[in-house]
Amino acid sequence: MEGLAVENLVVKYGNVTAVRGISFDVKPGMLTTLLGPSGCGKTTTLRCIAGLEKADSGSISYDDTVLSGERQHVPPNKRQFNMVFQSYAIWPHMSVFDNVAYSLRIRKENKETTKEKVRKALGTVGLAQFEDRYGTELSGGQQQRVAVARAIVSSPKLLLFDEPLSNLDASLREQLRIEMVAIQRELGITAVYVTHDQLEAMSMSDEIILMRDGVIEQQGSPSDLYKSPTSSFAASFVGVTNMLTARLREVDSSGVARLEGDDGEVIYASGDQLGGVAPGTSVTVSIRPHDIGIDERLSGGANHNRWRGTVERALYVGTHVDAWVNVFSKSVRITASPQADLRPGSAIELYADAANVVAFVDKETSTAEPSEVRSALPNQA
Numbered sequence: 228m229e230g231l232a233v234e235n236l237v238v239k240y241g242n243v244t245a246v247r248g249i250s251f252d253v254k255p256g257m258l259t260t261l262l263g264p265s266g267c268g269k270t271t272t273l274r275c276i277a278g279l280e281k282a283d284s285g286s287i288s289y290d291d292t293v294l295s296g297e298r299q300h301v302p303p304n305k306r307q308f309n310m311v312f313q314s315y316a317i318w319p320h321m322s323v324f325d326n327v328a329y330s331l332r333i334r335k336e337n338k339e340t341t342k343e344k345v346r347k348a349l350g351t352v353g354l355a356q357f358e359d360r361y362g363t364e365l366s367g368g369q370q371q372r373v374a375v376a377r378a379i380v381s382s383p384k385l386l387l388f389d390e391p392l393s394n395l396d397a398s399l400r401e402q403l404r405i406e407m408v409a410i411q412r413e414l415g416i417t418a419v420y421v422t423h424d425q426l427e428a429m430s431m432s433d434e435i436i437l438m439r440d441g442v443i444e445q446q447g448s449p450s451d452l453y454k455s456p457t458s459s460f461a462a463s464f465v466g467v468t469n470m471l472t473a474r475l476r477e478v479d480s481s482g483v484a485r486l487e488g489d490d491g492e493v494i495y496a497s498g499d500q501l502g503g504v505a506p507g508t509s510v511t512v513s514i515r516p517h518d519i520g521i522d523e524r525l526s527g528g529a530n531h532n533r534w535r536g537t538v539e540r541a542l543y544v545g546t547h548v549d550a551w552v553n554v555f556s557k558s559v560r561i562t563a564s565p566q567a568d569l570r571p572g573s574a575i576e577l578y579a580d581a582a583n584v585v586a587f588v589d590k591e592t593s594t595a596e597p598s599e600v601r602s603a604l605p606n607q608a
């Protein structure tokens with residue numbers, strides 16, 4: 228297989244098992260993100276790929292060559308992988324040029340080729356004018372660009388990013404997010420990116436591997452994870468959602484599931500994840516706030532769900548209004564247009580197509596409190 232293959236990777240630190248037998252592939256030219264909360268094993272996995280950490284079992288291969296295996300451990304400097312760290316890790320006493328040229332000089336690349344490659348890498352990250360500056364004379368964003376130039380200058384097989392934007396302020400983070408993806412796409416470099424920031428993962432990745440407690444919770448494209456979460460953890464980690472509990476009544480021949488909520492209300496949902504699930508089974512329902520319409524004419528589609536409710540509160544945030552509506556004794560979050568008239572206490576009708584209402588049998592359903600709407604409550608927003 229071309230690209231990176233991680234198989235049954237297990238990593239233990241004393242009696243802590245940080246990674247519990249995960250497997251995944253990274254196809255050539257793709258940017259794959261390991262996403263998850265603190266302590267879920269992302270960095271440990273990345274460090275194993277880099278060769279900085281030894282696995283207890285499992286294997287890591289690139290283009291069918293085993294790099295880490297039962298009797299094999301190719302050292303980091305022999306893997307042709309480069310890493311960009313959160314801390315930039317550039318040498319302050321060296322010029323930008325020397326920082327980027329370092330690995331080429333170690334490899335005894337000739338002077339002219341070194342100059343050409345360093346200048347090209349600095350041009351790619353937008354620092355062509357900065358080659359004589361020292362590390363201490365650069366902003367955080369510029370230092371991270373140097374780190375990226377240093378990582379790409381030797382044309383590695385794989386680029387590894389360990390939370391590279393975490394130390395930057397929000398606007399710089401957004402700018403560098405765009406730049407890094409553009410560089411990765413332009414060079415066609417295969418990349419593995421670690422972050423706990425779902426927005427970063429969603430906007431940058433071809434593929435997201437969502438991790439939790441050392442295992443893979445769900446894997447797929449950003450839109451797969453957003454539109455079709457398979458657990459309440461995935462639904463709430465990637466984006467804002469309304470989650471409620473219900474029971475399956477039936478899935479009709481067109482694939483629409485009829486559910487009964489905790490207050491006896493009927494909810495129509497997509498039956499995509501309910502094949503083979505017995506009627507009466509407890510399911511979790513996830514509905515994104517922007518998939519709930521308040522104007523029947525504008526909401527289009529089938530509008531299987533029509534619920535009457537009362538506006539509890541509305542927060543104007545410029546681009547839209549975040550509002551909470553009491554429906555069947557639950558507080559449901561919606562996203563409405565800034566023009567919407569959503570005075571607290573006013574009656575309102577909500578519409579949602581079954582196709583946008585995701586239902587799944589959740590690992591955590593048994594621990595969920597009845598009539599609970601999680602994740603979208605204002606104090607958690």
Ligand SMILES: Nc1ncnc2c1ncn2[C@@H]1O[C@H](COP(=O)(O)OP(=O)(O)OP(=O)(O)O)[C@@H](O)[C@H]1O
Binds near residue numbers: 240244265
């Ligand atoms: N050197 C170590 N010694 C002991 N335990 C460790 C070590 N490194 C990591 N761990 C533990 O392994 C688990 C996974 O850690 P890891 O750093 O891979 O998680 P992470 O998802 O990258 O978290 P973060 O986003 O906070 O960096 C955690 O429980 C952590 O405490």
